[in-house]
Amino acid sequence: MSMPSKTDILSGEDAASIERAAVLLRAGELVGMPTETVYGLAANALDEAAVAKVFEAKARPSFDPLIVHVPSAQQAAELVVFDETARRLAEAFWPGPMTLVLPRKKNEQGQPFVPDLVTAGLDSVGLRVPDHPVALALLSASGCPLAAPSANRFGSISPTLARHVVDELDGRVAAVLDGGPCDRGVESTVVRVSDQGVEVLRLGALAVEQIEAVVGQRVEVRRPSSSPGRESSGQALPSPGLTERHYAPGTPMRLLASADELSSHESGGRWALVCMGPVPDGAEAFAVLRNLSDSGDLSFAAAALFSTLRELDGMGLDGIVALAVADEGIGKAINDRLKRGSAR
Numbered sequence: 001m002s003m004p005s006k007t008d009i010l011s012g013e014d015a016a017s018i019e020r021a022a023v024l025l026r027a028g029e030l031v032g033m034p035t036e037t038v039y040g041l042a043a044n045a046l047d048e049a050a051v052a053k054v055f056e057a058k059a060r061p062s063f064d065p066l067i068v069h070v071p072s073a074q075q076a077a078e079l080v081v082f083d084e085t086a087r088r089l090a091e092a093f094w095p096g097p098m099t100l101v102l103p104r105k106k107n108e109q110g111q112p113f114v115p116d117l118v119t120a121g122l123d124s125v126g127l128r129v130p131d132h133p134v135a136l137a138l139l140s141a142s143g144c145p146l147a148a149p150s151a152n153r154f155g156s157i158s159p160t161l162a163r164h165v166v167d168e169l170d171g172r173v174a175a176v177l178d179g180g181p182c183d184r185g186v187e188s189t190v191v192r193v194s195d196q197g198v199e200v201l202r203l204g205a206l207a208v209e210q211i212e213a214v215v216g217q218r219v220e221v222r223r224p225s226s227s228p229g230r231e232s233s234g235q236a237l238p239s240p241g242l243t244e245r246h247y248a249p250g251t252p253m254r255l256l257a258s259a260d261e262l263s264s265h266e267s268g269g270r271w272a273l274v275c276m277g278p279v280p281d282g283a284e285a286f287a288v289l290r291n292l293s294d295s296g297d298l299s300f301a302a303a304a305l306f307s308t309l310r311e312l313d314g315m316g317l318d319g320i321v322a323l324a325v326a327d328e329g330i331g332k333a334i335n336d337r338l339k340r341g342s343a344r
């Protein structure tokens with residue numbers, strides 16, 4: 001396949017750039033798109049050849065389905081079937097960092113509107129309306145639903161700046177729209193609504209507590225699995241992206257449950273410590289210290305997480321020690337990413 005040799009960064013504030021990106025998408029090319037969570041690698045979701053390029057560019061296994069981005073819940077309803085609960089969730093949280101996994105809608109001939117390649121053959125589609133002016137402008141200018149996974153190589157750290165997309169995928173994506181740093185910094189919460197009820201398939205920027213408040217009852221959270229595409233029981237994973245090792249820096253990473261465990265850390269060589277809030281005793285032993293939020297603000301820490309890990313990864317360190325954060329709200333998603341980034 002012929003690939004452009006270099007990726008252009010286009011200003012997301014410029015109408016001509018949005019139009020240029022929309023033209024590229026309609027021509028079956030890939031575009032890096034800012035969202036409030038992380039940057040996505042977008043393709044026309046209804047063009048299978050374009051979607052195939054996404055899998056190739058990311059080196060993503062084809063069993064892992066893509067999220068389809070749409071400009072509104074009305075557009076979503078053309079592609080999937082909403083029940084009452086799904087409607088309430090969309091109403092409450094779109095535009096925003098929630099992906100709803102819902103049954104695929106089919107035409108009169110029984111053909112689904114969203115192609116198999118996007119859903120990895122599943123009979124459901126993950127959809128969301130992103131809360132970012134550049135993403136919404138691109139969706140409306142292109143006039144097509146956009147399949148967009150995070151714009152990183154498979155398994156590595158998600159990009160939260162346009163420059164990260166180029167670092168990961170230079171020459172594999174035609175252009176990146178620069179929308180500045182992503183506010184949320186971790187991916188959307190993936191929520192499946194089915195006859196089995198409401199389940200969180202991936203923790204993310206929308207807190208489980210907020211979902212429970214709308215659903216009116218407790219919501220189950222699926223745990224990642226160690227074998228790609230399978231649960232430990234051998235069953236097919238409900239969400240193939242739930243593999244244990246993911247979001248990982250190349251530098252070895254260890255996750256500690258609390259600062260008390262710092263004394264057990266044998267720091268041969270140069271290590272970094274990633275913490276949040278007051279700096280713990282024992283931090284002096286580390287060559288590099290990164291505080292995700294001095295004031296201990298979880299949203300702020302989430303927004304800083306991936307860019308901090310990416311920066312540390314570029315420093316040639318022997319390792320990274322991360323301290324778990326409070327396991328509440330978006331803190332659950334931060335801990336999930338730290339845990340999966342340190343899985344071997």
Ligand code: TXA
Nearest residue numbers: 037039040065066124125126149150187188239240241
């Ligand atoms: O915030 C986000 O969600 C970002 C931005 C770009 O929107 N996108 C993102 O996409 O994180 P990706 O491909 O890196 O992760 C998509 C996740 C995967 O875990 C995938 O398995 C799951 O969503 N997923 C997508 N469609 C699904 C479906 N039909 N059933 C179950 N899981 C699905």
Ligand code: MG
Nearest residue numbers: 149150151158
């Ligand atoms: Mg991803």
